[in-house]
Amino acid sequence: MIFSKLLATALITTVALTAVSADELKGRGASFPGPIYKAWTAEYFAATKSQVNYTPTGSGDGIKSIKKRMVDFAGSDKPLKPKALKKGKLHMFPAVVGSVVLAYNIEGIKDGELKLSRAAIAGIFNGSIEFWDDKKITEQNAELKLPHKPITVAVRADKSGTTFNFTYFLNKLDENIKVSKKPKWASKKVIAGKSNSGVSANIQQIKNSIGYIEYSFKEKLGLTAAQIENKEGKYINPTLASFQDAAKYATWTAENDFYAVIGDPAGATSYPIVAATFILLPTEKTETNKQVTKFIDWAFENGDKAATDLGYVPLPKETKDAIRAYWEAKGVK
Missing domain, CATH: 3.40.190.10 (Periplasmic binding protein-like II)
Incomplete structure (x- = not known):
């Protein structure tokens, strides 16, 4: 019973x-x-x-x-x-x-201080720029003390929509960079992580690194991110207002x-990677x-x-x- x-x-x-x-x-x-x-x-x-x-x-x-x-x-x-x-x-x-931001880990360089031109971004991710004090980076950052240190590029290890959208933007800068969810990167020093969390963790842990991540991961971990040159030649910080301007x-x-x-919308105040x-x-x-x-x-x-x-x-x-x-x-x- x-x-x-x-x-x-x-x-x-x-x-x-x-x-x-x-x-x-x-x-x-x-x-x-x-x-x-x-x-x-x-x-x-x-x-x-x-x-x-x-x-x-x-x-x-x-x-x-x-x-x-x-x-x-x-x-x-x-x-x-x-x-x-x-x-x-x-x-x-x-x-x-x-939005996708370029987060970096460079000693002494605060959030939003680093400016990256379209030529500099293309060079970092196509492998033609290897060091942080390359002329294409320093010419927009004369007031910053950028080190003669090799750049470690943090990317995704998995097939990624974030990567698809980032390479869509890169392809606008350099047609030799193909739009892909998992491209073969030409940069000399590459570290791969799974998901936005993995890439964010690599940037946080590795000195002189830079990588592409979704904005909220940057905010959550307190990472530093670059101003990026948009289609109109303006350097734009990643902010909700600049994302909203782009989304229009x-x-x-x-x-x-x-x-x-x-990706890469028009507008002088638009953030370029949305x-x-x-x-x-x-x-x-x-x-x-x-x-x-x-x-x-x-x-x-x-x-x-x-x-x-x-x-x-x-x-x-x-x-x-x-x-x-x-x-x-x-x-x-």
């Missing part, structure tokens, strides 16, 4: 746990939006008691995982073209806009599933997709402050409304 009661209790517990598990949404992919997705999922759970788990493994892993239907949704900073979406049977839409130049349409790359991050959904999982879009819709309504606090740029109202119309057209709202 006691055993029967224990067994019944165990079965009830198992069913309850299974029900909780079934209601839990699982996503993975881009680490670029990791901090804001972490904030949104926590706030969403507090408000609705609905659990959404997102693991920032990198855009390449996210795309692979959603294609294999290993997760309910994926994050990617590299937008997929309509042909690739059709082949993978996927929907896609943007969630938020962020984004153009998305539902007709091509919102495919767009914002990027949207995207959500990917499997077309056949209509009911699960409705739960994902419910979460994102909640974030669109309630998550702008969390986004700006972390240095991301929320999508404008007209873009959010276009995304909601896209959901309705696809039957996932």
Whole structure:
């Protein structure tokens, strides 16, 4: 009798746990939006008691995982073209806009003091500039004492949407640098780390290093970042205001599933390395997709402050409304 009661209790517990598990949404992919997705999922759970788990493994892993239907949704900073979406049977839409900064670790050089011209950035990442006191760097930084030390370039070890967007910008500076999620770097000293966290940790630990990371990782770790020369020849610090100015130049349409790359926008006050991050959904999982879009819709309504606090740029109202119309057209709202 006691055993029967224990067994019944165990079965009830198992069913309850299974029900909780079934209601839990699982996503993975881009680490670029990791901090804001972490904030949104926590706030969403507090408000609705609905659990959404997102693991920032990198855009390449996210795309692979959603294609294999290993997760309910994926994050990617590299937008997929309509042909690739059709082949993978996927929907896609943007969630938020962020930025890529060049963080450095040079003794005595404070945050925002280092200015990097487009020629200097290209030289550092194509391998033609090897030392910090190279003329192409010092000519914009006469007041700084830059050392005759070799530059260690911190990059991603994994297939990365952050890398895709950064190399998109680099390709504007040097056409020999190809746009890629995982390029072969020509720099003489390279250290690779997995995800934005890994690259950030390498910059923090290695003297005379420089690397590309999402802005909120720079803020979280208190790293120093360079002013970057934009398309108009102005040196721009990475700030929410300069990101917002750049994001104004984004153009998305539902007709091509919102495919767009914002990198190197126009505008004298625009920060030059900004990027949207995207959500990917499997077309056949209509009911699960409705739960994902419910979460994102909640974030669109309630998550702008969390986004700006972390240095991301929320999508404008007209873009959010276009995304909601896209959901309705696809039957996932």
